[in-house]
Amino acid sequence: xxxxxxxxxxxxxxxxxxxxxxxxxxxxxxxxxxxxxxxxxxxxxxxxxxxxxxxxxxxxxxxxxxxxxxxxxxxxxxxxxxxxxxxxxxxxxxxxxxxxxxxxxxxxxxxxxxxxxxxxxxxxxxxxxxxxxxxxxxxxxxxxxxxxxxxxxxxxxxxxxxxxxxxxxxxxxxxxxxxxxxxxxxxxxxxxxxxxxxxxxxxxxxxxxxxxxxxxxxxxxxxxxxxxxxxxxxxxxxxxxxxxxxxxxxxxxxxxxxxxxxxxxxxxxxxxxxxxxxxxxxxxxxxxxx
Amino acid sequence: xxxxxxxxxxxxxxxxxxxxxxxxxxxxxxxxxxxxxxxxxxxxxxxxxxxxxxxxxxxxxxxxxxxxxxxxxxxxxxxxxxxxxxxxxxxxxxxxxxxxxxxxxxxxxxxxxxxxxxxxxxxxxxxxxxxxxxxxxxxxxxxxxxxxxxxxxxxxxxxxxxxxxxxxxxxxxxxxxxxxxxxxxxxxxxxxxxxxxxxxxxxxxxxxxxxxxxxxxxxxxxxxxxxxxxxxxxxxxxxxxxxxxxxxxxxxxxxxxxxxxxxxxxxxxxxxxxxxxxxxxxxxxxxxxxxxxxxxxxxxxxxxxxxxxxxxxxxx
Numbered sequence: 001x002x003x004x005x006x007x008x009x010x011x012x013x014x015x016x017x018x019x020x021x022x023x024x025x026x027x028x029x030x031x032x033x034x035x036x037x038x039x040x041x042x043x044x045x046x047x048x049x050x051x052x053x054x055x056x057x058x059x060x061x062x063x064x065x066x067x068x069x070x071x072x073x074x075x076x077x078x079x080x081x082x083x084x085x086x087x088x089x090x091x092x093x094x095x096x097x098x099x100x101x102x103x104x105x106x107x108x109x110x111x112x113x114x115x116x117x118x119x120x121x122x123x124x125x126x127x128x129x130x131x132x133x134x135x136x137x138x139x140x141x142x143x144x145x146x147x148x149x150x151x152x153x154x155x156x157x158x159x160x161x162x163x164x165x166x167x168x169x170x171x172x173x174x175x176x177x178x179x180x181x182x183x184x185x186x187x188x189x190x191x192x193x194x195x196x197x198x199x200x201x202x203x204x205x206x207x208x209x210x211x212x213x214x215x216x217x218x219x220x221x222x223x224x225x226x227x228x229x230x231x232x233x234x235x236x237x238x239x240x241x242x243x244x245x246x247x248x249x250x251x252x253x254x255x256x257x258x259x260x261x262x263x264x265x266x267x268x269x270x271x272x273x274x275x276x277x278x279x280x281x282x283x284x285x286x287x288x289x290x
Numbered sequence: 291x292x293x294x295x296x297x298x299x300x301x302x303x304x305x306x307x308x309x310x311x312x313x314x315x316x317x318x319x320x321x322x323x324x325x326x327x328x329x330x331x332x333x334x335x336x337x338x339x340x341x342x343x344x345x346x347x348x349x350x351x352x353x354x355x356x357x358x359x360x361x362x363x364x365x366x367x368x369x370x371x372x373x374x375x376x377x378x379x380x381x382x383x384x385x386x387x388x389x390x391x392x393x394x395x396x397x398x399x400x401x402x403x404x405x406x407x408x409x410x411x412x413x414x415x416x417x418x419x420x421x422x423x424x425x426x427x428x429x430x431x432x433x434x435x436x437x438x439x440x441x442x443x444x445x446x447x448x449x450x451x452x453x454x455x456x457x458x459x460x461x462x463x464x465x466x467x468x469x470x471x472x473x474x475x476x477x478x479x480x481x482x483x484x485x486x487x488x489x490x491x492x493x494x495x496x497x498x499x500x501x502x503x504x505x506x507x508x509x510x511x512x513x514x515x516x517x518x519x520x521x522x523x524x525x526x527x528x529x530x531x532x533x534x535x536x537x538x539x540x541x542x543x544x545x546x547x548x549x550x551x552x553x554x555x556x557x558x559x560x561x562x563x564x565x566x567x568x569x570x571x572x573x574x575x576x577x578x579x580x581x582x583x584x585x586x587x588x589x590x591x592x593x594x595x596x597x598x599x600x601x602x603x604x605x606x
Contacts, residue, residue, distance in 0.1 A: 029367070035397030043385045123381040128398040129371045290348045
């Protein structure tokens with residue numbers, strides 16, 4: 001069925017739309033989408049140093065304190081879990097997950113919050129010849145790029161800082177790539193939910209009551225399998241998307257440490273990305289349209 | 291042949307919340323190619339709501355808007371190709387320079403690198419912004435920022451440009467510069483719809499204008515025609531100390547052929563005269579007995595048209 005609108009004007013510059021808003025004719029949306037992406041790249045390129053500092057500081061300090069200072073204090077590592085495995089090895093995938101999540105929130109939630117609020121910069125962005133969901137999707141995709149950069153940044157730190165070497169071994173690069181991309185999209189989607197559904201004045205509160213708890217209870221500093229001694233918690237954290245980011249990276253970067261089965265991780269990552277993405281996109285469109 | 295660029299049919303917008311607000315109550319407008327069309331009305335009349343719907347930022351309760359033949363509700367992304375917007379507030383991208391604001395706007399509209407660069411440089415030149423191309427929006431004055439916003443809005447060569455209260459917050463000099471920039475757009479054949487609550491602005495810039503209030507179009511036509519049909523009259527507003535016993539004065543003044551109407555207002559009396567010769571002394575003489583404190587004379591203008599149509603001042 002052809003739902004193209006009737007063209008009533010006669011001006012030579014009036015072009016006939018090549019398709020509907022959804023799906024068909026989506027090629028003409030590619031260039032505007034690319035334009036938005038290039039803009040974000042330009043801004044990131046200009047602020048690369050602050051970006052690296054923002055993303056790298058937390059894993060840097062974490063590794064320094066827990067895998068460099070504490071082991072040298074001689075009293076043993078208070079946070080070592082499971083004895084045989086070094087804490088640095090447990091921490092590497094967890095810190096990559098944290099870098100991914102914080103990048104996602106910093107790249108989507110914080111800018112959106114100010115663009116919807118004080119600066120109103122969003123007003124111009126949403127006047128692009130793109131469906132509104134695509135404008136939001138671009139934000140998520142660009143944030144995913146930053147998340148991946150953030151996660152990769154942790155690897156050299158984990159190589160150089162710890163007193164005892166981290167035992168990392170990637171046996172399945174495809175799984176690593178898939179987990180990195182899915183986890184980054186998930187973080188961007190979470191950022192979109194926070195940025196579009198939370199009032200700007202409450203953003204700080206959201207960090208304290210949502211972001212910090214899901215990080216600490218996100219199997220970042222301990223593997224999920226080790227929670228078997230606290231069964232209720234092991235079950236409860238299954239509702240936390242960060243768990244699957246940490247476990248997915250654990251499965252692909254440090255497979256020697258006990259981790260969830262890869263298929264369960266992938267299913268959960270896809271599920272949470274889809275659910276949060278959908279909720280965030282709806283929030284974004286609702287916020288733009290009055 | 292003149293073709294219609296903007297067609298607004300029976301547009302309504304009702305906000306259903308605790309308080310039901312009818313923002314638009316059946317607006318019909320048609321803009322022809324190349325004309326500058328003014329939407330004049332007080333704050334809350336429905337001007338910004340009309341623009342929001344026409345620019346795909348708000349959904350109507352009922353009615354339709356076509357931009358260059360495209361239904362803005364059915365195909366918002368396609369319609370946006372034809373739309374340029376200068377909003378009431380500074381929405382320039384603060385992370386980008388003036389040049390980059392223009393360049394990336396072009397990229398958003400599908401221009402390649404070379405085209406976007408050429409168009410941006412051309413606009414910087416046209417709007418006398420070349421020297422400031424490396425500045426960030428935060429470093430610009432209100433007038434300059436507004437110029438960049440207009441340049442950006444027309445960068446993708448839209449069919450119609452929407453200017454929402456373009457002179458709000460501008461100093462008189464910047465306002466004149468903005469008027470000049472808008473008038474220049476006429477050469478490019480762009481159709482312009484501007485909203486304003488400044489009479490002079492509507493009068494100076496518009497080829498045609500619609501006066502709206504309470505979400506309805508009260509009058510529509512070229513400014514001169516509106517003034518001739520509704521407003522070739524002078525309004526005398528009298529503030530009186532004594533408000534009792536005015537009826538004989540009203541009747542006496544009404545009987546004069548050069549007086550169109552007389553009404554009692556909360557402050558005193560409003561006389562609408564067809565011409566001023568000889569009326570003023572008689573009004574003053576009649577009013578002195580009632581403790582005349584102040585007299586305001588409004589010469590024939592869009593303001594008098596507005597007062598005639600709505601019974602109230604635009605700035606009230």
